[in-house]
Amino acid sequence: EPEVTQTPSHQVTQMGQEVILRCVPISNHLYFYWYRQILGQKVEFLVSFYNNEISEKSEIFDDQFSVERPDGSNFTLKIRSTKLEDSAMYFCASSPSAGGLYEQYFGPGTRLTVT
Amino acid sequence: AQSVSQHNHHVILSEAASLELGCNYSYGGTVNLFWYVQYPGQHLQLLLKYFSGDPLVKGIKGFEAEFIKSKFSFNLRKPSVQWSDTAEYFCAVTPKAAGNKLTFGGGTRVLVKP
Numbered sequence A: 001e002p003e004v005t006q007t008p009s010h011q012v013t014q015m016g017q018e019v020i021l022r023c024v025p026i027s028n029h030l031y032f033y034w035y036r037q038i039l040g041q042k043v044e045f046l047v048s049f050y051n052n053e054i055s056e057k058s059e060i061f062d063d064q065f066s067v068e069r070p071d072g073s074n075f076t077l078k079i080r081s082t083k084l085e086d087s088a089m090y091f092c093a094s095s096p097s098a099g100g101l102y103e104q105y106f107g108p109g110t111r112l113t114v115t
Numbered sequence B: 001a002q003s004v005s006q007h008n009h010h011v012i013l014s015e016a017a018s019l020e021l022g023c024n025y026s027y028g029g030t031v032n033l034f035w036y037v038q039y040p041g042q043h044l045q046l047l048l049k050y051f052s053g054d055p056l057v058k059g060i061k062g063f064e065a066e067f068i069k070s071k072f073s074f075n076l077r078k079p080s081v082q083w084s085d086t087a088e089y090f091c092a093v094t095p096k097a098a099g100n101k102l103t104f105g106g107g108t109r110v111l112v113k114p
Helices: none
Strands: A005-007 A010-013 A019-024 A031-037 A043-050 A053-057 A065-068 A075-079 A088-095 A110-114 B003-006 B010-014 B019-021 B023-026 B031-038 B045-050 B056-058 B064-068 B073-078 B087-095 B108-113
Touching: A005 A088, A010 A019, A019 A031, A019 A088, A019 A110, A043 A065, A043 A075, A075 A088, B003 B087, B010 B019, B019 B108, B023 B031, B023 B087, B031 B064, B031 B073, B045 B056, B045 B064, B045 B073, B073 B087
Parallel strands: A010 A110, B010 B108
Antiparallel strands: A005 A019, A019 A075, A031 A043, A031 A088, A043 A053, A065 A075, A088 A110, B003 B023, B019 B073, B023 B073, B031 B045, B031 B087, B056 B064, B064 B073, B087 B108
């Protein structure tokens, strides 16, 4: 069964450094998402991406964040200058289409630790 | 904006016991509803979903959920749990009208003792 994959599984970085989290969505899916879960808190939506542009983003997704689909298979989340409060589990997801009718398939997550 | 609340943070029960996890949402329009499960060390997986029609939906592994529109609820049930049901369970919604972002509840950790 096709799966969403994410690398790395755990990333440790120093405050102020740039990080790139990588995801490979399911190959025939068209919509891509990033969510995050700070320890002890809810899973929160960050951004959705379709047709090479952001279709929706949350208030969390400020100028420090960017997403890209650089090569038709990878989907990346970049945090330009990490802060301590960016420490969280970051989940990538993909779906065949949108409108809430289709299941979003989640990857295993990347645990980001900012020191 | 929509919000989702799950009533219990932790549930501990024995094998063969019945399970019911509460989920309530707040949103001014109609929604699609989901229950996701995360087994230890694994990623979020869809248990079941409700879009329309029969408000009692059946999912994988013997789970079912009932949508009660008047109560804005979508409670998850399983008549007889197994040790392998130990996991964290998340209720989530998306608005039908626009957008496809999932809004999650806080999750309920379920521990089934053998």
